[in-house]
Amino acid sequence: xxxxxxxxxxxxxxxxxxxxxxAGKTLEVRGHGSQQALGRPSQTDLxxxxxxxxxxxxxxxxxxxxxxxxxxxxxxxxxxxxxxGQMLAFEPMDTGPLLGGTAGRGTLGGLFAVxxxxxxxxxxxxxxxxxxxxxxxxxxGEPFKSGGRVVKNxxxxxxxxxxxxxxxxxxxxxxxxxxxxxxxxxxxxxxARVASPGEAAAALSAxxxxxxxxxxxxxxxxxxxxxxxxxxxxxxxxxxxxxxxxPSVTARRAMLLKVLAGIGPAEVLETEPSRPLWQAVRDVIPxxxxxxxxxxxxxxxxxxxxxxAAKLVQDLGGEAYCDWAGGLIWLCLPGEASHADTxxxxxxxxxGHATLIRASAAERARSAVFQPLDGALAALTKRVKxxxxxxxxxxxxxxxxGM
Amino acid sequence: xxxTTPGLRLPEAxxxxxxxxxxxxxxxxxxxxxxxxxxxxxxMRPYExxxxxxxxxxxxxxxxxxxxxQVAAVLKYCHANEIRVVPRGAGTSxxxxxxxxxxxxxxxxxKFNRVLEIDTANRCAVVQPGVTNLGISKAVDHLGxxxxxxxxxxxxxxxxxxxxxxxxxxxxxxxxxxxxxxLGVELVLITGEVVRLGGKHLDAGGLDLLSVVIGSExxxxxxxxxxxxxxxxxxxxxxxxxxxxxxxxxxxxxxRIIGGGIIPAAIEMMDRDAIAAAEAFVNVGYxxxxxxxxxxxxxxxxxxxxxxxxxxxxxAEGCNSVTLRVSTSEAExxxxxxxxxxxxxxxxxxxxxxxxxxxxxxxxxxxxxxxxMRELSVQYGLRVANVFHAGDGNLHPLILYDANAPGQLDxxxxxxxxxxRLCVEVGGVLTGEHGVGVEKRDLMPTMFxxxxxxxxxxxxxxxxxxxxMNPGKVFPTLHRCAELxxxxxxxxxxxxxxxxxx
Numbered sequence: 001x002x003x004x005x006x007x008x009x010x011x012x013x014x015x016x017x018x019x020x021x022x023a024g025k026t027l028e029v030r031g032h033g034s035q036q037a038l039g040r041p042s043q044t045d046l047x048x049x050x051x052x053x054x055x056x057x058x059x060x061x062x063x064x065x066x067x068x069x070x071x072x073x074x075x076x077x078x079x080x081x082x083x084x085g086q087m088l089a090f091e092p093m094d095t096g097p098l099l100g101g102t103a104g105r106g107t108l109g110g111l112f113a114v115x116x117x118x119x120x121x122x123x124x125x126x127x128x129x130x131x132x133x134x135x136x137x138x139x140x141g142e143p144f145k146s147g148g149r150v151v152k153n154x155x156x157x158x159x160x161x162x163x164x165x166x167x168x169x170x171x172x173x174x175x176x177x178x179x180x181x182x183x184x185x186x187x188x189x190x191x192a193r194v195a196s197p198g199e200a201a202a203a204l205s206a207x208x209x210x211x212x213x214x215x216x217x218x219x220x221x222x223x224x225x226x227x228x229x230x231x232x233x234x235x236x237x238x239x240x241x242x243x244x245x246x247p248s249v250t251a252r253r254a255m256l257l258k259v260l261a262g263i264g265p266a267e268v269l270e271t272e273p274s275r276p277l278w279q280a281v282r283d284v285i286p287x288x289x290x291x292x293x294x295x296x297x298x299x300x301x302x303x304x305x306x307x308x309a310a311k312l313v314q315d316l317g318g319e320a321y322c323d324w325a326g327g328l329i330w331l332c333l334p335g336e337a338s339h340a341d342t343x344x345x346x347x348x349x350x351x352g353h354a355t356l357i358r359a360s361a362a363e364r365a366r367s368a369v370f371q372p373l374d375g376a377l378a379a380l381t382k383r384v385k386x387x388x389x390x391x392x393x394x395x396x397x398x399x400x401x402g403m
Numbered sequence: 404x405x406x407t408t409p410g411l412r413l414p415e416a417x418x419x420x421x422x423x424x425x426x427x428x429x430x431x432x433x434x435x436x437x438x439x440x441x442x443x444x445x446x447m448r449p450y451e452x453x454x455x456x457x458x459x460x461x462x463x464x465x466x467x468x469x470x471x472x473q474v475a476a477v478l479k480y481c482h483a484n485e486i487r488v489v490p491r492g493a494g495t496s497x498x499x500x501x502x503x504x505x506x507x508x509x510x511x512x513x514k515f516n517r518v519l520e521i522d523t524a525n526r527c528a529v530v531q532p533g534v535t536n537l538g539i540s541k542a543v544d545h546l547g548x549x550x551x552x553x554x555x556x557x558x559x560x561x562x563x564x565x566x567x568x569x570x571x572x573x574x575x576x577x578x579x580x581x582x583x584x585x586l587g588v589e590l591v592l593i594t595g596e597v598v599r600l601g602g603k604h605l606d607a608g609g610l611d612l613l614s615v616v617i618g619s620e621x622x623x624x625x626x627x628x629x630x631x632x633x634x635x636x637x638x639x640x641x642x643x644x645x646x647x648x649x650x651x652x653x654x655x656x657x658x659r660i661i662g663g664g665i666i667p668a669a670i671e672m673m674d675r676d677a678i679a680a681a682e683a684f685v686n687v688g689y690x691x692x693x694x695x696x697x698x699x700x701x702x703x704x705x706x707x708x709x710x711x712x713x714x715x716x717x718x719a720e721g722c723n724s725v726t727l728r729v730s731t732s733e734a735e736x737x738x739x740x741x742x743x744x745x746x747x748x749x750x751x752x753x754x755x756x757x758x759x760x761x762x763x764x765x766x767x768x769x770x771x772x773x774x775x776m777r778e779l780s781v782q783y784g785l786r787v788a789n790v791f792h793a794g795d796g797n798l799h800p801l802i803l804y805d806a807n808a809p810g811q812l813d814x815x816x817x818x819x820x821x822x823x824r825l826c827v828e829v830g831g832v833l834t835g836e837h838g839v840g841v842e843k844r845d846l847m848p849t850m851f852x853x854x855x856x857x858x859x860x861x862x863x864x865x866x867x868x869x870x871x872m873n874p875g876k877v878f879p880t881l882h883r884c885a886e887l888x889x890x891x892x893x894x895x896x897x898x899x900x901x902x903x904x905x
Contacts, residue, residue: 021890060765060767061662062658062659062661062662062766062767063658063661063765063766063767063796064661065765085664115606115611117606121605121606122605125579125583126605126606128606128611128614129579129582129583138858140890142854142857142858143854144852144854144855144858145851145855146855146858146859148763148830148831148832148850149765149830150763150764150765150795150796150797150830150831150832150835151575151576151580151763151795151796152571152575152580152763152792152795152796152797152835152836153763153832153834153835154568154569154618154620154834154835154836154837154838154839155832155833155834155839155843155847155850156839156847156850156851156855156856156859156877157615157618157619157859157862157863158569158582158614158615158617158618159615159858159859159862161582161611161614161615162610162611162612162614162615162862164611164614165606165607165610165611166610166611169610170610181666182661182663182664182665182666183664185664205524208526209523209524209526209548209635210635211547211635211636211637211638211703211704213703244703244707245707245710245711247706247707247709247710248703248704248706248707248710250706251704251705251706251707252704255704299604299605299606299608300603300604301522301525301602301603301604302524302525302526302603303524303525324605327604327605328605351602351603351604352602352603352604352608353604353607353608353609354608355608370608370609371608371609373609376592376596376597376598377598377599377600377609380592380596380598380612380865380866381609381610381612383864383865383866384610384612384862384865385610386865386888387858387861387862387864387865387888388858388861388862390888390890391890399609399610400609
């Protein structure tokens, strides 16, 4: 257990980093600690606790913008924007249930650092697409800012987006400015039976290639589907969500049912059963509570997703389902072994990346948790890391060994 | 071979490079044979400026590669020989981002003009960077798809340039900027190494380097292939034209539409001078007795458009609108846009020259910014017309001047700089979509302090260790990477390196 430094403001963060630098110590950056089991396990000398660096500093609903300090609980932010009929459109995953913790914890800094977007990624983008500005402290112990509070901005490099998903390895974000969006008043989900992964891919592609403006598109094989709210006992299905004002959703539902006419029988879930379904898809509820069985998250080209998921299950056992119209595969293996080489070899022909999201610490130490980088890209990534954190003080080794 | 860059300081030319010009040309001719190297002064003239024609400078030599291998070989040669490089797409930059340097090789990417793959099953296309923005949409039009970002220059500007500037357009309120619509690139580093960032999948498996390449203004590498996201064309699009007695009323209308939960496909605003100029130019029936005009476009299923048009109409009427016209046909909708899209040339007819500015502000600051701009207009004795991407706060003031009148160019530039300072003062930024380039370079310190800029420069060093890629753009200082990377740890205090200025 490393020493914990609790900080309350940017100045204290900067001092902590300088102190660590001066003493030759490394820092783990932490909010609620709800995502500590994500990434490579790393041994750091000190833990920097940002949970007291909390509070929304700006929220202007008409301008679609919100700024908050990194330690602000995400639940507080979600509640605040919901009260004004708005949302974080990227549907950030709540990793609590999958990682064996509780739901509803976590901070803004944490969800920013991991960039795990939910089902609406396909229509609205990820965390990085909504990151407008940051205040941060680099691994040199220097506070800096980048971006701003407006959506259209090309003044300098886009460091907020680069830092989204960097797992706190580049700098410590102390305040983050996000774009928020109106929450659609209603939604419907069309559930259509599919006979095979190939048919699922065709159905997802047809739906996404229509003008139905689908904002959630999942392939849920038999077994997985049965463990999702609203779908109990269902066979293999595709689920397609449409959100918006009532006349629009009604029109698009009719359009979508025509698009899916050649595929199996379909039913429609209204707003209330639809919302918990997509939250469960987002949070990987079908694989929650299965201990330390290895769980992979693969991002690839959408059209191959359902069949690739089926092949992985055939080769390695376990279960899988697809979000993002097929482009995101959640794979739960039958045991603790991650079979990293087999998973990545299966993915390689189609391109993309595989991340080991849940595994025992020993397994995460043994296998490459993040997609291994090849020559020039590995060297470039290392130089970028060092351009922010030359002493390798911040979350060293969290993403890749030696950086 | 001197250039005309009034009031602009460019990095001092490297005399050793100038002295070796013939040798460099010969070496480049080996890499790019045939007519791919342009060294004659007369033939280099077309490359001496970009969209900012006030600045002109002949390059050392122009090279027009046609393969990634050639780009890699040219860059590797330049890196080994410490020769500066300026990348260029269609040369439509409105910030001088493609302005040549006397001692730099200008790499024109015009020969990279092919659509390589259309993949509707994955809703993406793979294109070369010299394909025009509109060219992508045209290539997929017959399949019912399009590429969403639509900068006004879309007929001419290339996707490679869009990646460099993170270009927007009138529809980015709903559909996002280049960064939200590009899935991947192939990037050649100054060392000649080729890396692929992103692809047909979403998000990065490691650091999201694509994020900083987009909008990097040619300072990090040269993009040789781009994978873009395609969208299905909406079933219908309808627009409404609303006139207001004051800009405050128009601004309030925009705030209430968005605050009420509607994200239109576009909301554009024009002030009285811009309305008058556009109407005189295209004659589409804009009201001439209003202070501010909004064009609000809604797209999607017909039922949605009809429903939201009613909502928007109701909101507008609650904000003192004095004229309101809903498009009843596609021709009428396009007519509404014809005026807006012709606003720049229309304003151009009022004056021998104009300067197009590009700041972004928090939307609610618009009335204040407009009134301050009117004061500045009096102070400088120059007229200004305003078109505004009202949905996202991106302002395009057009400053009218006459370059042949002594002192007017300087006055216009000072006026423009004051406007951008004003944008930063109210919480906005120097540039929304045109880029910093050389035009706004020296204003960067109004938005960023020395530490902020040093961190940006260090990131550049990770891509470009000898600072050879497009130097003199974006950053007001030249720098040595070794010096920026140095870190002194003593007593917990870190001195910030002083950056040499040029």
